[in-house]
Amino acid sequence: MLAPAIEVKQLIKRYPTAAAVDGISFAVARGVIAALLGGNGAGKTTTLSILLGLLLPTAGTVRVLGEDILRHRYRVLPRMNFSSPFVDLPHRLTVRQNLLIYARLYGLRHRRERIEALASDLQIGAFLDRPAGKLSAGQKTRVALAKSLLNEPELLLLDEPTASLDPDTGDWVRSYLETWQARTRATILMASHNMAEVERMCSDVLMMKTGKIVDRGSPKALISRYGRANLEEVFLHIVRKPEPELEPVS
């Protein structure tokens, strides 16, 4: 039996002034779309950064695709990828140049064919030879997605995948990701503030608050548990509720 895509135990990230992640434990099964949900400063980006190996935790264990990310980071990095609208690709290079460099970094053999295929899929062919800095927000998001799918990742981490996109482009990106995930059976873990997006795409939601996981379940289960109309109301209830009333779950 395959290990979970992500397995986190007693993860702590403490800074001199505060704990950004405070002893969380969770697992994400393979082949699902899961979400980390929480307000600003809840610890979502910190958790994603640790899963990517960009940030070293203070304590705890993290296994990604069956490997200990702290000890065998380079075994697993070729099998995962990351996309965030807050981290642009270098502006002065063209989209094609950027993608070619990342394709080389991932050791892809048929780089040009892979880029052409992704360009066609994600409709970025028209601006492959334009500098990445001269793209619109929607175009940048699609290019960032192309970069994150270059290596056909088994695990895709997304930080606010549709932030700053108009509703039409946001819907297009969500549909693309759903289709891609259904086709590849890859695992997606996203950090998001967009409740409708999470409700639509995710089968598993981890609610974070002040560095802890305070609840977990499918969107339907959470909505029913809190007796609310939608996930946004659940989110507001959790974020606004005084902390002692929320028991961390593991």
Add this chain to the structure above:
Amino acid sequence: MNRNGYGETGWSIGRIWAMLLRYLYLLRSSWPRSLELIYWPTLQMLIWGFMSQFLYVNSNYVFRAFGVLLAAVMLWDVLFRGQLGLSISFLEEMWARNLGHLFVTPLRPYEWVASLLAMSLIRVLIGMVPAALLAIVLYHYSIFSLGLPLIAFFAVLLVMGWALGLAICGMILRHGMGAESLAWLAVFTLSPISAVYYPVSILPGWLQYVAWMLPSTYVFEGMRTLLFQKVFRGDYLLTATALDIVLLVLGTGVFFLAFRGARQRGALLQMGE
């Protein structure tokens, strides 16, 4: 091995080449930047070339070896451009806030460093070769007349530039972009005590001790000995190489400690302008 045929290997020439290609694309994307690489060494060479022509008839020092100032200015540029070339490529990633992208790929930090070193060498050659050729045309002075020792001088100064560059990049990783100006300023602190244009004996006694701790001092003293006395000081080369190794170990240590510190602070994802 994964489905892309990638195992957990050590070094990968492919990844180093990918990073080098990135810096070459960047260089190609802006002709003013490419021109700047040639502009400053050429300008320096022109100024010191005319100065040498003037001093040749007015100074016994330059009369004894016309190329002493021209060779010095060109060799100094190897050190300066070697350090700056490395630091600029590093800063390109900081300005682009690209570290978060790079280090979620299988790229190892030491492969990145290897690409920075290679790019530094390329930048030095782009700057130096036209200036050296122009000196032949304008002043009938060829730095290549130094012969094989030129290769040794070049290598010692380049490695010293790399060591300084790595330490400066480490400081920027540690202290953020506020330390960016170190990339342009730090090496000039060493210029007066490296005895680039004058013998080290000119310096005050206590400063001479400091000067002899720098590999660059041995290169410039060695260069003058070669030009004036036609003698190659092998002992200078050995000492300079040993000091280079010490500096390189220190520079690399500072860089990798700072890199680890950046991973502990979560700075790789946030660092930039």
